[in-house]
Amino acid sequence: MEHPIRIAPSLLAADFSRLGDEVRSVEAGGADWLHLDVMDGHFVPNLTFGPFVCQAIDKVAAQPLDVHLMITDPWQYADAFLDAGADCLTFHVEVAAKGDARALLRRIRARGAKAGLSLQPDTPAEALRPFVGELDLVLVMSVFAGFGGQKFMPEVLTKVPAIRAMGFDGEVAIDGGIGPSTIAAAAKAGVNVFVAGTAVFGASDRAARIAELRALAAAAR
Ligand code: DX5
Ligand code: ZN
Numbered sequence: 001m002e003h004p005i006r007i008a009p010s011l012l013a014a015d016f017s018r019l020g021d022e023v024r025s026v027e028a029g030g031a032d033w034l035h036l037d038v039m040d041g042h043f044v045p046n047l048t049f050g051p052f053v054c055q056a057i058d059k060v061a062a063q064p065l066d067v068h069l070m071i072t073d074p075w076q077y078a079d080a081f082l083d084a085g086a087d088c089l090t091f092h093v094e095v096a097a098k099g100d101a102r103a104l105l106r107r108i109r110a111r112g113a114k115a116g117l118s119l120q121p122d123t124p125a126e127a128l129r130p131f132v133g134e135l136d137l138v139l140v141m142s143v144f145a146g147f148g149g150q151k152f153m154p155e156v157l158t159k160v161p162a163i164r165a166m167g168f169d170g171e172v173a174i175d176g177g178i179g180p181s182t183i184a185a186a187a188k189a190g191v192n193v194f195v196a197g198t199a200v201f202g203a204s205d206r207a208a209r210i211a212e213l214r215a216l217a218a219a220a221r
Contacts, residue, residue, distance in 0.1 A: 003171045003192040005217045006032035007210050008066050010175070011057070012048065012148045013197030019053075020060045026200060029207035030214070033066040033088070035175070035195045037148075038081070040071035043092065044146035051080040058085025066090070066193075068118065068175065070145045075099045082111045090116030090139050090173075093127045105134035118175070120145060121153050125162035136170045137193070138163055142186070143176030148197040152177025157189040164190060183213050184220035 009031045014022035023034060036054055041047040058065055064087035071077060074091035075098075081089055089108045093101075096117070108115040116137035117128060121144055128138060140159055143150035153176070160172055173193035174186045183194055194217060203209035 002221075004032075005187070005214055005221075006171075006173075006193045007200075007213050007217075008033040008035040008173070008193055008195045009200040009206075009210070010035040010037055010148065010195050010197035012037045013201035015201075019057065022201070023057060023060050026206055026210070027061065027063055029200075030210040031063055031200075033064050033193070034061055035197075036065055036067045036086075038067060038069050038071060038077075039146065040073075043072045043095065044070045046146045051077065051084040054081055054086065055084035061085075064088060066173075066195075068139060068195075070118075071095075072098070075104055078104060078108060079111075082108065082113055086113055088114040088116055088137060090118050090137060092145070093117045093119055093131070094123055096127075096131070101131060102134050105131060109134070109136070114171075116173070118145075119156075119159065121156050125159040125166070128163060128168070129166055132166050132168045135168065137173060138168060138170065139173040139175055139193075139195075140191070141176055142174050142178070142182075145176075150177055152179075152182040154182070154185055157185060157191075160189040160191060178213075180209075180212055180216060183216050187217040187220040 118139035179199035
């Protein structure tokens with residue numbers, strides 16, 4: 001089954017002093033999902049925001065919130081983000097052994113959200129195998145989590161067919177360094193959700209950039 005192409009602007013690259021306007025700007029420009037990067041200063045050496053800001057975004061957003069938890073303890077915070085409007089909740093497979101990851105994925109689904117796991121660039125696809133049956137989405141990092149504006153790592157794309165070979169038929173997202181020069185390779189590899197921070201928020205015409213990304217992805221499939 002082929003999943004729809006989804007362009008998911010990462011709000012990490014937005015102007016946080018005018019977050020409502022920034023959300024409306026990319027939604028008017030055709031964004032399919034809004035990607036929210038949550039960092040705890042522990043799993044990654046950076047801090048962003050928590051459920052309170054997620055809820056504020058949910059109030060102004062019409063499109064689904066795709067929440068990417070770059071945190072060591074997703075068990076502690078998952079319900080708070082689901083309460084705050086997360087439609088898709090993804091945590092990192094690198095922390096999966098710190099608790100019952102399968103139970104957490106089931107909990108996310110039971111609450112009506114899509115459940116996702118993300119892989120750092122140096123984590124093999126194989127790490128997902130025990131969880132394939134509980135997953136709606138896999139988020140392949142194409143930079144090391146923690147900061148926007150980094151350079152795309154094309155070598156991570158070989159994980160996409162490896163994940164499919166495990167029988168995973170959900171959505172595959174990519175995050176980091178996605179823009180007009182990198183999106184086609186990701187689409188060709190089988191990715192359908194494209195997270196883009198700098199490439200969308202840094203564009204002078206965001207609607208044109210989103211349309212350009214969508215067209216490049218569609219042409220590469
Ligand atoms: C990195 C984040 C990304 C980031 C992508 O830790 O997960 O979502 O915002 O930013 P760009 O598109 O600028 O590489
Ligand atoms: Zn992200």
